[in-house]
Amino acid sequence: MKRIADEPAYVLHRYDWSESSLILEVLTRHFGRIAVVAKGAKKPSSNFRPVLLPLQPLHIAFGGDAEIRTLKSAEWLGGQVMPTGDALLSGYYLNELLLRLLARDDPHPALFDVYGATVRVLAHDDPQVLQPALRAFELLLLREIGLLPSLDLQTGTLAALSAGERYSLRPEGGLVESHDPEGRGSLTGVQWQALQAALDDPASFNATLQAAAPLGELKPQLRALLHYHCGVSTLRTRQLMIDLQAL
Known part of the structure; x- marks a missing residue:
């Protein structure tokens, strides 16, 4: 070579x-x-x-x-400082996901750019955008490597989502109707559709970050999906965060 x-x-x-x-x-x-x-x-x-x-x-x-x-x-190349605190741990979390989910010698230029954009957000150390940036990265990573179903259709039936109904993203079933009356671990059809539109936007990272920002119930669903595909119950960086918070 x-x-x-x-x-x-x-x-x-x-x-x-x-x-x-x-x-x-x-x-x-x-x-x-x-x-x-x-x-x-x-x-x-x-x-x-x-x-x-x-x-x-x-x-x-x-x-x-x-x-x-x-x-x-x-x-x-310079241009950004090393993240600290929660932002630094979040950066190590991104790295662990890439190490576990990407095969060697398999180029993903678009994902490289998304990673760079996420790292730049971490370097600014703004708590208000930290979690939305992580959700955007997780979604775009899963889509890039073919592990994210379409978010504007029910995965099993390919039926359209109803705007007011609630749906959950399941590791083995994809996007399915939620039967939890309190709506835990689910989003409305219109919220899933907005996420899909953001993923399809030419400026997908910024659009997905904005769409994910108000969606607190997105985090546990993506975490379960990532753990499933990584083959672990808890990622090492996640466990480190838990241990530090317990001190």
Whole structure:
């Protein structure tokens, strides 16, 4: 494989490889999630050391034709600060979802752009948009990898939604009528239709963020769907949030 240069990227995770080197899981725009070895990155004198940080936009160069490529260079693009507090934990949550749900070497340029937009929201550390941004990312991630049913139809029957009726998003059944008289874990037909319209908008991230903002009952439904497809009852970052809140 020839050397690839100036590839937009974000570091998702890092592992110790030797006393001086790291293996990185990296999200790239044109090559998807890839693994690279950063030789000597742990040395105090390494040019990699201050650059290979999570949630920061990079341009990287890499080469090799093995499963794990060799990182040749990495340049920090600047322009945003590292998130802190809840925003930082939320960034690690995004990374965990990508590591669990994306296959290696499977490009998703549109999803890369959505990830970048979400990270920029986290960097602003605005509590009012944090949760809506996470919901927008979750929805767009699930749709991009083919795990989100159409939100303007009942999944099993393909019948149109009734505006005033309530429907739930179920991991195995898709969008189905809700029979909870209190409406827990469900949204109205018109709310689901608005989410689908936002997903189809050319500016899908901003539109979905706005549509998701008032929908508190969306979070538990998406969480159940993500846990189902990740094959876990609780994501590691979610458990860390729970543990920190209990302190």
